[in-house]
Amino acid sequence: MNTSLYGTNFHSDLDTFRDQIDEIFRNFGVASNIRADVRGFPPINVGSTDDTFEIIAFLPGVEPNRLQATIDNGLLTISGERMSVSQQDKNDVHVYARERKTGPFRRVMELPEDADPDRVDARYVDGCLHISVHKRESSKPRSIQVHQ
Amino acid sequence: MAVNTRTASTDVAVREQEREKQLHRNRNTVAPHVDIFEDAEGVTVIADLPGVPKERLDIRVEGNQLFIEGEASIQVAAGFKLHHAEVLESVYRRTFTLSREIDSTGIDANLKDGVLTLRLPKAEQAKPRRIAIRSA
Numbered sequence: 001m002n003t004s005l006y007g008t009n010f011h012s013d014l015d016t017f018r019d020q021i022d023e024i025f026r027n028f029g030v031a032s033n034i035r036a037d038v039r040g041f042p043p044i045n046v047g048s049t050d051d052t053f054e055i056i057a058f059l060p061g062v063e064p065n066r067l068q069a070t071i072d073n074g075l076l077t078i079s080g081e082r083m084s085v086s087q088q089d090k091n092d093v094h095v096y097a098r099e100r101k102t103g104p105f106r107r108v109m110e111l112p113e114d115a116d117p118d119r120v121d122a123r124y125v126d127g128c129l130h131i132s133v134h135k136r137e138s139s140k141p142r143s144i145q146v147h148q
Numbered sequence: 149m150a151v152n153t154r155t156a157s158t159d160v161a162v163r164e165q166e167r168e169k170q171l172h173r174n175r176n177t178v179a180p181h182v183d184i185f186e187d188a189e190g191v192t193v194i195a196d197l198p199g200v201p202k203e204r205l206d207i208r209v210e211g212n213q214l215f216i217e218g219e220a221s222i223q224v225a226a227g228f229k230l231h232h233a234e235v236l237e238s239v240y241r242r243t244f245t246l247s248r249e250i251d252s253t254g255i256d257a258n259l260k261d262g263v264l265t266l267r268l269p270k271a272e273q274a275k276p277r278r279i280a281i282r283s284a
Contacts, residue, residue, distance in 0.1 A: 043234035049227045056222060058198040058235055060262030085194055085265070090187035099181035100196055127198035127262015128222060 041101045042078070042129075044109075050141060053115055053133045057107065060127030061085075061100075067124065069131060071117040078129065079106040177241040180216070188276055190269040191250065197240050198262040205259055207266070209252040214244040216264065249274030 042059035057078050059067070067080040084102040087093045111117070111133060119134035183194040197205065199220030208215045220238040246252065251271040258265045 044232075045222075045230060045235055046232040047224070047228050047230040049225050049229070052225070054224065054228060058262075060196045060198040062261070085183070087185050087187070087192070090185075090189065090192075092188050094186045096184040096186060098183050100183050100194065101181075124261070125223070126201055126220075127196070128220075130223075132225075 041082075041105045042107065044078075044107060046109075051135060053111065053135065055109070055131040055133070057129040057131070058127065059105070059129060062124075062127075064124060067129065069122050069129065071111070071120060071133075074111050074113070074115070074117070075108055076111050076131070076133070077106065077108045078131075079104070081105070176237045177217075177239040178237040179242045180218075180240040182242065190267060193244070193264075193266040193268065195240075195242070195264040195266070196262065197259070197264050198235075199238070200240065200259070200262060200264075202259050205264065207255075207257050207264075209246070209255065212246045212248065212252075214246050214252075214255075214266075214268075215241075216243070216266075217241045218264070 042057040044058070045056045047054045047056075055076065055078075059078075059080075059082065062080055062082050066083070068078070070077045070079075081104045082100075082102045084100075114136045115133045116136045117133070121130075121132045123130045180195045180197050182196075183192075185192045195216060197218045197220070199222050200218035201221055204221055205218040206215070207217075218240045220235075220240070222238075246268065249270045250268045252268075254269045256267040256269075
């Protein structure tokens with residue numbers, strides 16, 4: 001990373017990278033993850049249709065009773081805990097790889113103003129949490145008639 | 149391929165299939181995160197494959213190689229526009245080389261909530277055994 005762009009060494013490269021990710025979120029109106037634990041998990045894709053905002057969180061292997069999604073004052077929080085698979089029923093277990101993150105996680109994002117928190121739908125399918133937040137009726141794109 | 153011969157329509161279909169497969173193989177893939185454990189009876193491989201339904205998961209053993217390939221399929225509504233993506237690739241692919249002690253005919257695969265659990269048993273004769281010592 002070119003340090004002349006980012007000033008002196010107050011930031012490590014990793015912090016600079018994190019700032020860039022936060023910048024992306026800020027530009028969409030999604031708040032940076034100040035409150036996030038286990039940063040980066042779950043990864044999230046954000047999109048929209050004319051009627052809704054769509055958030056897709058990739059979190060395979062999470063028990064439904066360990067998964068929570070809440071909206072509070074325009075902040076959407078996806079949190080929970082992924083348990084590691086127990087190997088206690090086996091003898092002489094040797095671990096070769098542990099790439100999957102386990103433990104508690106939290107992602108927080110600010111929903112745009114025209115999101116209606118009372119009309120939210122959430123589904124957990126194949127390890128993906130789909131959250132659809134409807135847009136407020138008044139803010140949907142409408143064409144305006146031009147009179148002569 | 150000789151220029152002056154006419155290829156049968158079936159050959160064209162086969163070539164198109166091969167080309168499709170080649171293109172598919174060259175798409176951007178990502179290696180899924182795995183946990184691998186070994187115990188006395190066999191090896192357990194746990195892979196994160198979020199968004200991959202059972203019908204898009206392909207697990208193959210060829211010789212001593214284990215191929216895992218799955219394509220994520222995310223249902224979205226009509227007119228969906230992606231604004232921010234932390235996951236861009238939709239094809240998960242990873243290959244493992246199995247040691248000879250693995251009994252490849254006894255592999256068990258389970259896919260639940262985007263997590264693939266593979267159980268690779270060791271062949272009977274490869275399991276650790278005590279050797280009885282006879283006294284002369």
